[in-house]
Amino acid sequence: MKKNIVFLFLIVLFSCEDSSIKSKDFKTIFEKTNGTETSTYTELISYYKDLSERYSEISLFSFGQTDAGNPLHLVLYSQEGIFNVDEIKNSPKNRILINNGIHPGESDGIDASMMLLRDIVQNDSLKKKYQNSIIAVIPVYNVGGSLNRNSHTRANQNGPKEYGFRGNARNFDLNRDFIKQDTKNAAAFAEIFHTVNPDVFIDNHVSNGADYQYAITHLFTQHNKLGGNLGTFIENKMRPKLEESLEKKGIIITPYVNVWGTTPEAGFSQFFDSPRYSTGYTTLFNTLGLMVETHMLKPYKIRVAQTYELLFSVFDFTEENSATIKQLRTKATDELLGKKTYPIAFKVDRKKPTELQFKGFEGEYIDSKVTTGKRLFYDRTKPFTKPVKYYNNFLVTKEVGIPKGYILPQGWHKIVERLENNNIQFSRFEKDTLLNVEVNHIANYETRKMAYEGHYLHYNTTVLKSKEKLQFKKGDIYISTNQNGVRYLLETLEAEATDSFFNWNFFDTILQQKEGYSAYVFEDIAEQFLKENPSVKKEFEEKLNADEVFSKNPRAQLNFVYKKSQHYEQAHLRLPIFKIF
DSSP: OHHHHHHHHHHHHHHHHHHHHHHOOOOOHHHHTTSSOOOOHHHHHHHHHHHHHHOTTEEEEEESOOTTSSOEEEEEEOTTOOSSTHHHHTOOSEEEEEEOOSSTTOOHHHHHHHHHHHHHHTOHHHHHHTTTEEEEEESOSOHHHHHSOBSSSOTTOOOOSSBOOSSOTTSOOGGGOTTTOOSHHHHHHHHHHHHHOOSEEEEEEEEOSSOBSOSEEEEEOOHHHHOHHHHHHIIIIIHHHHHHHHHHTTOOEEEOOOOSSSOGGGOEEOOOOOTTSHHHHHGGGTOEEEEEEEETTSOHHHHHHHHHHHHHHHHHHHHHTHHHHHHHHHHHHHHHHTSSEEEEEEEEOTTSOEEEEEEEEEEEEEEOSSSSSEEEEEEEEEEEEEEEEEEOOEEEEEEEEOOSEEEEOTTOHHHHHHHHHTTOOOEEOSSOEEEEEEEEEEEEEEEOSSOBTTBOOEEEEEEEEEEEEEEEOTTOEEEESOSTTHHHHHHHHSTTSTTOTTTTTTTGGGGSOSOOOOHHHHHHHHHHHHHHOHHHHHHHHHHHHHOHHHHTOHHHHHHHHHHHSTTSOTTTTBOSOEEEO
16 A cells, blocks of 8 residues: 555656646746846756756757766757767758857856757747757856856956856866867867767857947858868858848847957957867868857847847758758868868968958047056947958968878877877777888977966977888877868877977977986097097088087087987987878
8 A cells, every 4th residue: 555655656746747847938047037147057957957858859968077077968959859869970960069158157158049949949930940950059068167156257247147157177268178188078078079070060158359339249260271162161151141141130240359458440360260279179070160259248138139049040051051061071071181281370361351341439548547557448429330451361371291191109198088089090000010201300399488278388389300210019009191080180290280289288208308418428429429420520510610609518519419329319309190191
């Protein structure tokens, strides 16, 4: 009898819960507070959990862990429902991935996405409209920052009342971590990204570098850097069509105003999204990347509403251009591999700006009421529309040859881990193998004097190239460039690339000599070495005659001979990445 009572109690309990979910209107905190507040992390995940239980078209999955100890969630919309994430990989549908809360204080996309998915599943015409799409949403990427709520750290921002913090649980800025992957968040993101393999990626942000009339701006991945037919498509078709779509909705939008401390009238350049950033990373795998930047000085309610409309405009564009996008993505790798070189450094082309009819406010410098200096002041009673130069074209300043493959000696575990995280295919030598390879030695580099995202980042790196026959061991790694991740390989393994693994300090142990010499001992060895190697002696004497500083520095002279001798260690400054052409 007791068992029956318990059973009946459970039936009543679950039926009440089911009834509660079915009767829920799914209004968001944002809507309930008339656009002044955003959901907490717990409310957000609970909302999507309930939405997935109420509507079969919505699925909620979790991936790995974040630095906060919580998993990274992924919400999926598909008309037929998705019960296993592996179903995505074989689907012919359009795939759109939306990332929210990378900086949780910038919560506009969080609220817009909640309403967007709800509105789709509650509207038959929208479900029909997007029946050929899989819409994937990361509710909040920076979980640790989302849990660290406050009302003060976004000093310039006009709402919401409370929000998360920019740094994650370990105080990393996650929008600088996509290549180096110091965080568990980035590893989980990579798993999501390669599972979804999106045709289009959208990262929602809030920004302020100047004041102007726009409540929303766009930051497409830099088209020259993306290159090829994909680059032409994103600049000449996707960008203008999105602007046109929003204009029809009564929303004015402009490229991201890349201005800090000055006014936009002087012109500004397109933001260059190297692979440390989200759209710089995702386009390494031929995904069309778009960062949304609403303007933090505009009311929160307006910012969220315009983000909501922009997302629908991107969905519509993707539906209308589905076949073209898929074809361009499919051909992009072969298009790149058909070239002999790959660009790794760019500069702004100052001779080819685009003219924008920019809607701004008059700015001037007035006396500060706080300090003894001047301050920039935008007068919102003086709006204007003026032609402004937008420098959205970049020129290649350095290229590298595309090798057939790279060889990485075993032992560099952090590199292997990141290759695996990013679905990079590689094999291991089954026996010791002698090969002719290109060897790169670090010739010059500079290093930041201040810590940057847990690193002292190198830059202005150059290499010396040579050909050598080297013995590789059984178990060493061979990485063919004939794969979808070829751009990822070129951007990380080429030391001179902006966000290479070398520049992010993964190979800093090669910068320090491990062996040396005592001068009083090596003097005799050096004398004998020069006798036995007349070509080195000749080079040494020529340098003595030509270089006055060198001729007055006995220590430098002895070191010159040491580095020419067999005693100098091979590993010093030699990048442990070897190339086969």
